[in-house]
Amino acid sequence: MSSLVTVPFSNIAITLYILGFCLIILRRWFFDRPNLPLGSRLPAGPPGKPLIGNLLDIPPKHSWIKFKQWADQYGPIFRLNIAGRNHYVVSTEKIANDLLRSRGMIYSGREQLPSAAVLLSDNLRPLFLPHGELWRRGRKLMHHLTMQSAATSYQPSQTLESARLVHNLIREPEKYEMWLELYSSGIIFRLAFGEAIESDDEGLKRIQNVVHTVERVASPGAYLVDTFPFLMKLPTSLAPFKRELKTLHSIELKLFRELLENVRERMQSGKAPPCWERSFIEEKDKLGLLDDEGAYVIGTLYEAGSSTTAAAMMSVILALVHYPTWQTKLQQEVDDVVGDSRMPVFEDIERLPVVRAVAKEALRWRPVTAGGVPHQLDKDDVYKGIFFPKDTNVHPNQWAIHREEALYPYPETFNPDRWLKPAYPTYREPLSVHPNLQGYSAFGFGRRICPGLNIAERSLNILTARIAWACNISKKIDANGTEIDVPWYDYNTGFNVQPNWFPFDLEPRRGREQIVEREWVREKANDPLSAPGRNL
Numbered sequence: 001m002s003s004l005v006t007v008p009f010s011n012i013a014i015t016l017y018i019l020g021f022c023l024i025i026l027r028r029w030f031f032d033r034p035n036l037p038l039g040s041r042l043p044a045g046p047p048g049k050p051l052i053g054n055l056l057d058i059p060p061k062h063s064w065i066k067f068k069q070w071a072d073q074y075g076p077i078f079r080l081n082i083a084g085r086n087h088y089v090v091s092t093e094k095i096a097n098d099l100l101r102s103r104g105m106i107y108s109g110r111e112q113l114p115s116a117a118v119l120l121s122d123n124l125r126p127l128f129l130p131h132g133e134l135w136r137r138g139r140k141l142m143h144h145l146t147m148q149s150a151a152t153s154y155q156p157s158q159t160l161e162s163a164r165l166v167h168n169l170i171r172e173p174e175k176y177e178m179w180l181e182l183y184s185s186g187i188i189f190r191l192a193f194g195e196a197i198e199s200d201d202e203g204l205k206r207i208q209n210v211v212h213t214v215e216r217v218a219s220p221g222a223y224l225v226d227t228f229p230f231l232m233k234l235p236t237s238l239a240p241f242k243r244e245l246k247t248l249h250s251i252e253l254k255l256f257r258e259l260l261e262n263v264r265e266r267m268q269s270g271k272a273p274p275c276w277e278r279s280f281i282e283e284k285d286k287l288g289l290l291d292d293e294g295a296y297v298i299g300t301l302y303e304a305g306s307s308t309t310a311a312a313m314m315s316v317i318l319a320l321v322h323y324p325t326w327q328t329k330l331q332q333e334v335d336d337v338v339g340d341s342r343m344p345v346f347e348d349i350e351r352l353p354v355v356r357a358v359a360k361e362a363l364r365w366r367p368v369t370a371g372g373v374p375h376q377l378d379k380d381d382v383y384k385g386i387f388f389p390k391d392t393n394v395h396p397n398q399w400a401i402h403r404e405e406a407l408y409p410y411p412e413t414f415n416p417d418r419w420l421k422p423a424y425p426t427y428r429e430p431l432s433v434h435p436n437l438q439g440y441s442a443f444g445f446g447r448r449i450c451p452g453l454n455i456a457e458r459s460l461n462i463l464t465a466r467i468a469w470a471c472n473i474s475k476k477i478d479a480n481g482t483e484i485d486v487p488w489y490d491y492n493t494g495f496n497v498q499p500n501w502f503p504f505d506l507e508p509r510r511g512r513e514q515i516v517e518r519e520w521v522r523e524k525a526n527d528p529l530s531a532p533g534r535n536l
Contacts, residue, residue, distance in 0.1 A: 045079035053081030064399035091400035100445035109376035115223035119245035142451040151454035173506035184309035194275030256295035311498035315366040330468035344465035357416035363442040372396040
């Protein structure tokens with residue numbers, strides 16, 4: 001009795017929660033095993049340990065590479081048990097499309113992760129919403145803002161920002177990460193909020209902090225509560241992650257509200273240019289979305305567009321460093337089509353299949369969302385004799401999908417010819433249309449496919465063409481005249497991934513620096529927007 005009195009209450013509570021968790025897992029282990037439909041089976045997978053399953057088998061860094069190895073061992077669908085929860089990993093494009101697209105009615109859910117969905121987003125961020133009515137209303141707004149006809153109207157913003165990017169890259173190539181982030185963020189900031197930004201803009205810094213926070217929080221294994229949801233029942237005094245994530249939510253909500261109100265105030269004074277926030281305000285009653293819900297839709301589009309395009313372009317540059325013959329082919333094509341007296345424009349893109357192939361191959365070779373975003377199954381299903389229990393998380397592992405040798409021979413090689421030559425199974429005609437990124441697995445599957453695909457495709461193509469036209473990229477040479485090695489796969493970890501900073505040399509092609517400068521000066525002079533100069 002006295003010993004109980006001397007034990008701090010917090011320790012007793014934690015012990016009781018741990019015991020309760022063990023009982024829950026044991027119950028799942030012994031009593032909640034699925035009743036398999038006749039003739040079906042569970043997929044194979046790595047053997048797990050009691051209670052925790054495969055939790056400790058998954059590498060903390062670049063888990064998609066290990067998943068590819070398991071797919072080679074256990075098959076294109078294999079099962080992981082994470083502390084009693086089902087996770088199926090899919091490793092071919094056909095299976096992913098069969099399940100996530102053709103059966104999208106039941107394969108479009110999202111597990112409600114306590115960290116990212118509940119605490120950080122307060123069930124407002126469309127990326128993490130379940131497949132329900134709020135998600136559908138938000139998706140309708142996204143489609144309206146990003147469909148093909150709308151995306152075409154955004155090309156002037158992409159033309160301006162790509163001119164700025166090439167101008168900056170020639171001046172300070174070692175800051176390429178900052179310039180590429182400014183390129184992708186600058187485009188989306190214009191479209192979303194009707195404002196131009198500079199790299200030192202306080203509003204940009206604030207919203208980029210939100211983007212990086214989402215990527216960090218949503219990274220697998222970032223928070224223990226996602227693996228052990230029972231921790232949500234702990235009081236805040238024993239669960240500091242609750243306080244942290246709720247504080248982060250209040251920060252992003254305050255910013256999203258300020259951005260929306262800023263546009264509303266400019267509309268009232270007749271000074272708001274066309275932008276996504278304005279479209280939402282004008283259509284909100286028809287859409288059935290509250291202010292915070294609409295603000296999170298726009299914020300999610302910003303988050304998706306500002307990070308993935310920059311990451312993909314970093315992989316394009318990495319590929320050109322390692323495969324200089326493809327830079328030569330790119331330059332030959334843009335020189336033949338464009339000439340040497342002007343920069344490429346969007347009207348040239350249909351005649352630049354090598355440009356489009358390089359951009360598409362970079363996404364295959366080094367996928368941005370390498371591990372894929374899991375879909376949650378809404379009810380029991382059977383696929384080719386394999387039983388999928390309700391609530392299973394289905395992971396389309398892009399790293400493995402893009403290394404399926406039947407589709408992509410010699411998959412570790414960066415080879416845009418696989419999109420350009422009839423000898424390859426991925427070749428399509430006509431080359432004025434193909435290759436393109438429409439329906440491409442790098443952007444997800446089914447009802448959860450990235451809504452910003454049409455915008456991202458244009459951003460990647462025009463920038464790839466302009467860099468090839470204006471610049472020579474090569475490995476950096478040290479003081480002894482030796483090439484400095486560049487890692488093949490030194491990528492960061494997280495929800496979206498990009499190569500860590502790497503050295504390379506960049507020089508303007510002869511006579512073209514002046515044309516780049518002239519183009520940038522002209523774009524600035526004709527810019528209908530001006531940098532806000534405000535401190536959100």
